Amino acid sequence: MPTFMQAQEANLTATDHLFRLLPWIEANWKRIAFGAAIITIAVFVFLFYSYQQNQREIAAGQALTQAVVSGDGGQRAAACLKVASDYAGTAAGQRAFIEGATALFTTSKYADAQTTFQKYIEAYPEGFFNPQALLGVAASLDALGKTDLAIGAYQKAAGQTASASVAASAKSSLARLYEAQGKLADAAKLLGEVSKTYPNTSLGSEAGLHAMDLRAKLPAAPATPAPATNVPFNLSK
Numbered sequence: 310m311p312t313f314m315q316a317q318e319a320n321l322t323a324t325d326h327l328f329r330l331l332p333w334i335e336a337n338w339k340r341i342a343f344g345a346a347i348i349t350i351a352v353f354v355f356l357f358y359s360y361q362q363n364q365r366e367i368a369a370g371q372a373l374t375q376a377v378v379s380g381d382g383g384q385r386a387a388a389c390l391k392v393a394s395d396y397a398g399t400a401a402g403q404r405a406f407i408e409g410a411t412a413l414f415t416t417s418k419y420a421d422a423q424t425t426f427q428k429y430i431e432a433y434p435e436g437f438f439n440p441q442a443l444l445g446v447a448a449s450l451d452a453l454g455k456t457d458l459a460i461g462a463y464q465k466a467a468g469q470t471a472s473a474s475v476a477a478s479a480k481s482s483l484a485r486l487y488e489a490q491g492k493l494a495d496a497a498k499l500l501g502e503v504s505k506t507y508p509n510t511s512l513g514s515e516a517g518l519h520a521m522d523l524r525a526k527l528p529a530a531p532a533t534p535a536p537a538t539n540v541p542f543n544l545s546k
Contacts, residue, residue, distance in 0.1 A: 369401035386412035407438045410445055423449030440472035444479055460486055477503045497523040
């Protein structure tokens, strides 16, 4: 416990520091005021920018809602892509991008859909909907009959780890293409992975059963011959 004298010395020390600081403050008050003003302006700009961004996100969400209910097919696609352009960089703008591309796909405009999905990937390489865009590119190429390109795109979508459901869909579609090419073992392997990812679900059960059917169609592996027994020569003959 500090003594009375120690407390007095501490108070004197604090007072000494204060008296030493006052002349410095008086000599540099303009610099201090300028620094305080800069900090105040920076805080204000940050708060104003945050407010503007929040308002923009709200406006983008409202615009997307109107675009989604604006109509079917091409009309919806055009409305959604306009929102994506007007509100680029917002979460709702990104979703509008995907909604527009999906609308193009569902109206059989596969080439336009593939281009739009690819534009999203280029605009938002780390975007939240990147897995869906990768799958959209693959599905569009698949619908266009570009099987080799579709296989490569499905493999890319299946390899991403951000969305397990997208990866499972890509593997299922890839297995279908492999099966059509007679690559039953590869197809069965992918379906087995889907089954393990979604156990105790209808998707996993169907994939598992299909994988079993494909494995049953595989040619049986040739039996391994038994090793020959070394028989010594009959030297008595």
